[in-house]
Amino acid sequence: MNVLIVLAHPEPKSLNGALATAARETLAAAGHQVAFSDLHAMDFEPRSTRANFIAAAEPGHFKPQAEERHASATDGFVPALDAEIAKLEACDLMIWQFPFWWFGLPAALKGWVDRVFVSGRIYGGARIFEGGIKRGKRAMLSLTTGGTSSAYAPGGAMGDIMAMLKPIHRGMLEFIGFDVLTPNIVYAPARLSDEARASAVKLWTARLGSIASETPIDVGRF
Numbered sequence: 001m002n003v004l005i006v007l008a009h010p011e012p013k014s015l016n017g018a019l020a021t022a023a024r025e026t027l028a029a030a031g032h033q034v035a036f037s038d039l040h041a042m043d044f045e046p047r048s049t050r051a052n053f054i055a056a057a058e059p060g061h062f063k064p065q066a067e068e069r070h071a072s073a074t075d076g077f078v079p080a081l082d083a084e085i086a087k088l089e090a091c092d093l094m095i096w097q098f099p100f101w102w103f104g105l106p107a108a109l110k111g112w113v114d115r116v117f118v119s120g121r122i123y124g125g126a127r128i129f130e131g132g133i134k135r136g137k138r139a140m141l142s143l144t145t146g147g148t149s150s151a152y153a154p155g156g157a158m159g160d161i162m163a164m165l166k167p168i169h170r171g172m173l174e175f176i177g178f179d180v181l182t183p184n185i186v187y188a189p190a191r192l193s194d195e196a197r198a199s200a201v202k203l204w205t206a207r208l209g210s211i212a213s214e215t216p217i218d219v220g221r222f
Contacts, residue, residue, distance in 0.1 A: 001032045001212060002032070002033045002090050002091050002092045003027050003093045003094070003095070004088065005034065006039065006097065007020040008039045008040070008096070008099075008112070009106070010040045012038075012041070015144055015189040015197055015200065015201075016097050022201050023095055023142070026208045037112070045115075046108050046112065046114070047111060048111070048114045048115050050067070052068075052071070052078060053071050053077060054071070054078060055074075065119040068119040071118070071120070073120060077118070084112070084116045085118060085121060088122065094173075095141075096140075098144075099145075099146075100143045105168065117176060127176075129175060132175065132177020132178070134176050134177035134178045136177075137178055139180060139181070140183060141184070142183065143183060143184070143185055144186045144189050145161070145187050146190070147187065161185065162183075162222040165183060165222075166219060166222050169219045180217055180219050181214050181216055182217050184207065186200045
């Protein structure tokens with residue numbers, strides 16, 4: 001299985017960093033091919049600009065989707081971006097590892113989506129949802145929160161975490177065809193002991209051992 005792990009956290013020693021490393025090592029040890037994008041280590045540029053492209057289709061007016069479609073048809077993406085797009089195209093399983101900031105994705109990861117989910121090559125026309133290019137492939141979110149599990153429960157102070165994740169699950173992952181797996185969520189890691197943090201990594205590692213046989217969730221019911 002080809003796996004793509006995308007990490008979006010500025011501190012390698014964070015729990016997010018530990019979870020990403022555990023996933024990378026565990027899946028590789030199981031014989032899977034693992035591609036790894038550490039966005040902060042890569043100094044990944046989150047803004048989608050003309051710098052994405054080798055040449056412009058319309059030099060006088062920047063229309064990102066039009067430029068993406070032109071680049072898709074002409075092999076016109078700059079090499080660094082083309083490499084990230086190729087990782088997405090190749091993967092059978094994609095894992096995003098990130099802190100849940102302001103009820104959403106960190107800027108680096110949202111920018112990765114903006115730049116890598118390109119019109120023409122990744123989606124377009126009938127190639128969305130059930131007709132998407134990643135149909136039959138799987139994706140999952142692995143995240144940490146600032147609040148506790150009770151705060152993110154239905155009726156909790158923050159609201160239902162699964163409802164908050166639906167724009168990502170449906171509007172990004174399912175949009176290009178992925179089946180979505182149950183997210184891995186570690187609540188309030190800053191409040192956990194070292195032993196509890198280590199246990200969270202251990203539980204994640206154990207889950208990854210059977211990840212290929214997991215049943216996707218029904219995103220629509222949340």
